Amino acid sequence: MKKVLITRKLIEENFINIQNKFHVIHNQSDKKLSDNDIIKMSIGCDGILTFPNNNIHADLLNKLSDSIKIIANYAVGFGNIDIDTANKKKILVTNTPEVLTEATAEVSILLLLGASRRAYEGRIFAENKNWEWSSDFLIGKQMTNKKLGIIGMGRIGRAVADIARGFGMEIHYHNRSRLPENLEKGAIFHEQLKDLLSQSEFLSINCPGGKDNTNLLNKETLKYLPDGAVVANAARGEIINDKDMLDAIRVGKVFALGLDVYNGEPQINEEYLKLKNLFLLPHLGSATKKTRIAMGERAINNLDEFLNKSLKPKDQVN
Numbered sequence: 549m550k551k552v553l554i555t556r557k558l559i560e561e562n563f564i565n566i567q568n569k570f571h572v573i574h575n576q577s578d579k580k581l582s583d584n585d586i587i588k589m590s591i592g593c594d595g596i597l598t599f600p601n602n603n604i605h606a607d608l609l610n611k612l613s614d615s616i617k618i619i620a621n622y623a624v625g626f627g628n629i630d631i632d633t634a635n636k637k638k639i640l641v642t643n644t645p646e647v648l649t650e651a652t653a654e655v656s657i658l659l660l661l662g663a664s665r666r667a668y669e670g671r672i673f674a675e676n677k678n679w680e681w682s683s684d685f686l687i688g689k690q691m692t693n694k695k696l697g698i699i700g701m702g703r704i705g706r707a708v709a710d711i712a713r714g715f716g717m718e719i720h721y722h723n724r725s726r727l728p729e730n731l732e733k734g735a736i737f738h739e740q741l742k743d744l745l746s747q748s749e750f751l752s753i754n755c756p757g758g759k760d761n762t763n764l765l766n767k768e769t770l771k772y773l774p775d776g777a778v779v780a781n782a783a784r785g786e787i788i789n790d791k792d793m794l795d796a797i798r799v800g801k802v803f804a805l806g807l808d809v810y811n812g813e814p815q816i817n818e819e820y821l822k823l824k825n826l827f828l829l830p831h832l833g834s835a836t837k838k839t840r841i842a843m844g845e846r847a848i849n850n851l852d853e854f855l856n857k858s859l860k861p862k863d864q865v866n
């Protein structure tokens with residue numbers, strides 16, 4: 549049997565399945581493994597099943613045993629893996645697309661609504677039992693019939709657009725390339741990010757993270773947003789420059805911000821935590837049982853296709 553290291557806990561259903569296919573080294577304690585642990589534990593393994601909070605950087609990849617031929621990431625994003633170095637080491641990398649589209653799109657909408665309707669402040673008032681209905685109490689921004697800008701019109705961005713159409717929103721998007729009409733469904737393409745931002749009363753970030761998209765929202769670009777915009781990021785923390793975003797919130801350029809992902813997570817910029825017009829979640833985008841099982845199955849299938857069946861895995865990204 550081929551041998552596979554699983555760097556964090558897999559949920560039961562997936563764990564049973566993977567044990568039928570591989571000799572498994574499992575980090576059952578779920579404590580974050582150090583680079584050294586990963587290097588040592590993977591000696592003699594053929595593949596590694598990694599998670600989005602494993603930083604598989606160049607130095608770590610260079611120190612991995614030559615027996616490692618595949619890294620199956622349990623996420624659609626793979627910015628946590630240095631693909632250039634993986635290529636040099638001839639390590640194949642896979643992700644888990646498709647299966648988390650709806651779950652993550654739901655969270656994008658939750659962030660937009662939670663931020664725009666001041667859900668966090670509402671909860672605080674409710675808990676403190678010091679509120680009373682009043683005509684101008686906790687007035688938020690209504691999403692219905694507004695313009696929604698989407699950065700990244702891949703599967704998740706398109707699923708966000710589908711839900712937002714139910715709110716009567718006018719959909720605008722920025723993407724590497726324009727979508728065919730059947731996928732665009734009337735959404736308005738903006739080749740330039742600044743053109744998209746200038747239309748975005750509500751903005752949803754759904755593009756990949758990584759080097760190319762780091763700091764996409766910064767001092768320069770944020771100024772194109774209409775005053776009082778609502779922004780949500782369910783993609784990757786590095787896409788937003790936190791300092792510039794905080795400035796934009798403080799001057800009211802951004803009315804409210806919803807975040808599920810963070811620079812350097814699980815750390816969260818302390819300044820964010822001081823602001824009440826932020827609606828924050830701890831990276832829950834794909835966190836439903838159905839989705840997590842499907843992600844696990846997808847990662848296991850990728851390992852199985854490559855290591856046991858000598859096939860090109862379905863979700864190879866490099």
Ligand code: GLV
Pocket residue numbers: 600622623624625626648833834
């Ligand atoms: C989750 O964050 C993912 O990229 O799948």
